[in-house]
Amino acid sequence: MTPGDILKKCHSLAVAKTREMGDDYAELVFFRKDLDKWSQVLSENLGPAEKNENCTPSKEQQGLAKALGGVRHSQTLFARKGVNGTVVALYWPWRDKTHITLKLGLIP
Numbered sequence: 001m002t003p004g005d006i007l008k009k010c011h012s013l014a015v016a017k018t019r020e021m022g023d024d025y026a027e028l029v030f031f032r033k034d035l036d037k038w039s040q041v042l043s044e045n046l047g048p049a050e051k052n053e054n055c056t057p058s059k060e061q062q063g064l065a066k067a068l069g070g071v072r073h074s075q076t077l078f079a080r081k082g083v084n085g086t087v088v089a090l091y092w093p094w095r096d097k098t099h100i101t102l103k104l105g106l107i108p
Contacts, residue, residue, distance in 0.1 A: 014034055029099050038091075049076050065090055068105050088105055
């Protein structure tokens with residue numbers, strides 16, 4: 001499974017802006033009102049969130065997220081190990097409380 005495979009399953013979800021799109025890495029912005037829909041798709045493909053919003057990340061979680069810019073207290077982290085590496089998804093909530101950036105990458 002790659003980030004591209006997961007995003008194909010999200011084709012019906014609203015995207016405010018696509019910043020980067022590839023098989024191994026994607027970055028996009030969606031609306032907070034759609035958070036439950038995005039979380040459902042990510043949970044179905046990566047399992048439940050390993051770190052929820054407003055929880056302190058462990059050292060292991062920090063290591064997983066390092067290649068995607070790290071993980072902070074306010075972020076949510078999903079991850080699933082596979083044959084080609086670990087697929088990691090991070091929510092970066094905006095201060096405007098309206099938008100969330102999704103970073104989705106394959107970490108070898």
